[in-house]
Amino acid sequence: PDPEIAMNEADNWPYPVKGYTSYDELFADQANLPEEERVDYVLIVTPNFVHFDPAMKALELDLPVMCEKPLTVDLEQADQLVAKAKEKNVPFAVAHTYLGHxxxxxxxxxxxxxxxxxxxxxxxxxxxxxxxxxxxxxxxxxxxxxxxxxxxxxxxxxxxxxxxxxxxxxxxxxxxxxxxxxxxxxxxxxxxxxxxxxxxxxxxxxxxxxxxxxxxxxxxxxxxxxxxxxxxxxxxxxxxxxxxxxxxxxxxxxxxxxxxxxxxxxxxxxxxxxxxxxxxxxxCGHGEAFHDAYARLHREFEKDVRAYQSGDEWSCDGSKYANIDDGRMxxxxxxxxxxxxxxxxxxxxxxxx
Missing domain, CATH: 3.30.360.10 (Dihydrodipicolinate Reductase; domain 2)
Incomplete structure (x- = not known):
């Protein structure tokens, strides 16, 4: 990872976003923000060996997570994440994009x-x-x-x-x-x-x-x-x-x-x-494809995140997208x-x- 690239990308983004030199810096910043100003959820789109640590740190802050598959590099890490997600009772999705078709x-x-x-x-x-x-x-x-x-x-x-x-x-x-x-x-x-x-x-x-x-x-x-x-x-x-x-x-x-x-x-x-x-x-006839499937996953996960934020009932039951139990399996x-x-x-x- 190159912190300079991250900061340059943030500066050149089409609309205002805040750049961070590391996910640790991001989480430290989030921890000091009022709940209503925090990110809605953390999206982890990194190589497999950089799934577990940011996911665990997000859960520690009660932040919902959507993580790329596979959930972690091994079953031991997956079991730890499942236990933490259950303890915190926070929405957690695994980005099996093709389920969004x-x-x-x-x-x-x-x-x-x-x-x-x-x-x-x-x-x-x-x-x-x-x-x-x-x-x-x-x-x-x-x-x-x-x-x-x-x-x-x-x-x-x-x-x-x-x-x-x-x-x-x-x-x-x-x-x-x-x-x-x-x-x-x-x-x-x-x-x-x-x-x-x-x-x-x-x-x-x-x-x-x-x-x-x-x-x-x-x-x-x-x-x-x-x-x-x-x-x-x-x-x-x-x-x-x-x-x-x-x-x-x-x-x-x-x-x-x-x-x-x-x-x-x-x-x-x-x-x-x-x-x-x-x-x-x-x-029909106007083709949907990969991006539409991915957007559908995010939309369905966002419904659960919004319900979680407002104190309403949410499920992450695996019927519209993969959840953390699917990731563990x-x-x-x-x-x-x-x-x-x-x-x-x-x-x-x-x-x-």
Whole structure:
């Protein structure tokens, strides 16, 4: 971190903001302000190894937090943060951005309404190709910290994007992955941390799943997707085509649903909630994308923050965005995967908080 860059960015910001040379300076300043003049919440968008300390210091000041994923570099730190957030009773979100897509919410409604029947199988994946070569040796900063176990944590690819695939599965299906058989591989010579992540899992309803991620698949950019197979039908969705959901029911034509083009009681989906129909903010055909998903997460988190500030009821229940318990489950999943991989893929239970 370069304090001079931070101060220059603040000076050149389009509207007045106060710059700080460190987050410690920021928190010291916040501690001396009246409650109504403090920041509404702290957004942590730093490399993994700089999540725990600022998050803990924000919670000590009773400041709500939205933190990038993974929550921390290991399960021990995650458990400490969860305990502090519960003690302080402060809203805490984890920025799994793809949950903010309207199509993620709609997929969640479809699956949890029972339209597909009992979930038997889930294939949730995130494929990239940008680390197919040893980019970290060229001075590329994003590659450098993501391939350094001291900064990224025990799993590189798994922690960086495998947690997205896991969270998409958990959010849409409402199921947990309870046991894993894992293989974490290093395809690029000399890389000390995994760049390919393949996990066979058992879900909380007895169904099976594949959670897979790769950063060495040339041609793939941010190819996050999910396929859910149930006893009555299946659902498919891809983040790179985020406004379309494909539903396939046994004995019926395949159907594509688009954001903004869904009505209640269409004879197929049943009673779609009015809030879900009304959620899109622009007409269909005008594409929503990554920034819209991120904005939707912030909007929903802000609702809980405003309620917290005014003393009203708030939930952070994980129904619109990932909460700190979801973040902790991501680290428990990674922890189990590391142990399974060390045991040559032996089954390992995912610990619950």
């Amino acid at each position: 309207w199509s993620s919410w709609f997929s969640r409604f479809i699956v949890q309404s029972g339209l597909l029947g009992e979930v038997r199988w889930v294939d949730s994946y995130y494929l990239q190709g940008w680390l197919a070569d040893k980019l970290e040796d060229t001075g590329q900063m994003q590659a450098e910290w993501r391939t350094d176990p001291k900064k990224a944590g025990g799993s590189g690819c798994g922690g960086d994007i495998g947690t997205h695939a896991l969270m998409q599965l958990r959010f849409v299906t409402g199921l947990d992955v309870e046991r894993v058989s894992a293989r974490l591989e290093k395809f690029v010579p000399g890389r000390p941390i995994d760049d390919h992540f393949t996990i066979y899992g058992e879900m909380s309803n007895g169904g099976k799943c594949l959670v897979r991620a790769s950063q060495i698949c040339i041609g793939h950019k941010n190819d996050l997707g999910i396929m859910i197979a149930g006893t009555k039908g299946a659902l498919k969705w891809r983040q790179e085509d985020p406004e379309r959901i494909t539903i396939l029911l046994d004995g019926q034509p395949d159907r594509d649903y688009w954001r903004g083009a869904v009505s209640a009681n269409d004879g197929f989906l049943g009673d779609v909630p009015e809030w879900l129909i009304d959620e899109p903010t622009i007409p 991501g680290l428990a999943f990674i922890d189990a995967c590391l142990k399974s991989d060390e045991a040559d893929g032996a089954w390992e239970a995912v610990t619950k908080g």
